[in-house]
Amino acid sequence: MTAPERTHRGRARIAGPGEGIGLHELALATRNHGMPLEALRYDVTPPGLHYVLTHYDIPAVDPDNWSLEVGGAVGRPLRLDLDDLRRRPAVTARVLLECAGNGRARLEPRPAGQPWLLEAVGTAEWTGTPLAPLLEEAGLSPGAVDVAFTGADHGVERGVEQDYARGLPLAEALRPDVLLVWAMNGAPLPPQHGAPLRLLVPGWYGMAHVKWLTRVEVLDHLFDGFQNTVAYRMRTGGADDGAPVTRIAPRALLAPPGWPDSMTRERFLRPGPVTLTGRAWSGRAPVTGVEVSTDGGATWTVADLAPTDPAHPHAWRAWRCTWDARRGDHELVVRATDAEGAQPTEQRWNRQGMANDLVQRVPVTVLG
Numbered sequence: 001m002t003a004p005e006r007t008h009r010g011r012a013r014i015a016g017p018g019e020g021i022g023l024h025e026l027a028l029a030t031r032n033h034g035m036p037l038e039a040l041r042y043d044v045t046p047p048g049l050h051y052v053l054t055h056y057d058i059p060a061v062d063p064d065n066w067s068l069e070v071g072g073a074v075g076r077p078l079r080l081d082l083d084d085l086r087r088r089p090a091v092t093a094r095v096l097l098e099c100a101g102n103g104r105a106r107l108e109p110r111p112a113g114q115p116w117l118l119e120a121v122g123t124a125e126w127t128g129t130p131l132a133p134l135l136e137e138a139g140l141s142p143g144a145v146d147v148a149f150t151g152a153d154h155g156v157e158r159g160v161e162q163d164y165a166r167g168l169p170l171a172e173a174l175r176p177d178v179l180l181v182w183a184m185n186g187a188p189l190p191p192q193h194g195a196p197l198r199l200l201v202p203g204w205y206g207m208a209h210v211k212w213l214t215r216v217e218v219l220d221h222l223f224d225g226f227q228n229t230v231a232y233r234m235r236t237g238g239a240d241d242g243a244p245v246t247r248i249a250p251r252a253l254l255a256p257p258g259w260p261d262s263m264t265r266e267r268f269l270r271p272g273p274v275t276l277t278g279r280a281w282s283g284r285a286p287v288t289g290v291e292v293s294t295d296g297g298a299t300w301t302v303a304d305l306a307p308t309d310p311a312h313p314h315a316w317r318a319w320r321c322t323w324d325a326r327r328g329d330h331e332l333v334v335r336a337t338d339a340e341g342a343q344p345t346e347q348r349w350n351r352q353g354m355a356n357d358l359v360q361r362v363p364v365t366v367l368g
Contacts, residue, residue, distance in 0.1 A: 034119025050122030056155030075139030104353030167223025248283030
């Protein structure tokens, strides 16, 4: 067995007891960035505030010389440039994206990697053309089962050199809301968000939304690339292969009230009625409710949840709750519920720190 083959199945590293964020993780944290939680006030996240995660480097892609290949198990392979795609029917969809590692740094023991707290999220308006008609035009093989999407970003992960590539089941790829996207919030995609073209898979964690897209390959077998079979698995230990990471678990976030300490981010506010606000979402099923606790989870109050917007079924939803803030220290907790259940108040641990939907806890001090 070669060294790459040995590391291909290598396990994600777990930080030791009391081990702080290392220089490599700090370097990742400076390259990538989360959305400041006060930006929950925006229905549509401004591009500069939307979270960004780049696995390798942002590739230098010349849009004038770029093209997309559609091939594999098809009868009529396609090669399309950006003008070809823009001539097709265009759709604009308001869709929430969340990184699968959001919340990783709050797990104990802590999986090493991009040290996300809770800010790896954002909702934007994405413009592109549906993928399904292109696949149908290419002539799907009767034996097609998966579709692989490859980006221009190239690097090494756990010893394996690779282009970033992810696979989707054919039924998911043929959903009418899956788009090939060239614009964000009415402007061309920024380089960090996948220019000139990225994939958009509403309801799935961010790893599925392949950026800097160069190739779409229809497969007559399950995709066995690194990012599906090794990365983005819910492994807990041993030889466990773990369930694949797919759709976004329910989550609610609170826009921190009051004002912060500049270093610790501890929150302060005045006593009296306070309107708590935030956003909630789920990629598995519609959110059915949001609850807020102001005493660390001992008691809960049902928040007012904005109805689902039929025009934007994959966007986050606003919620609000009034709290009569009394002098002293408090811990605010918020949780979302969908048809499959509520966010957990205790962590559900896995080795890669994926899909950590543990509730948010916000300590606040109400001044006298």
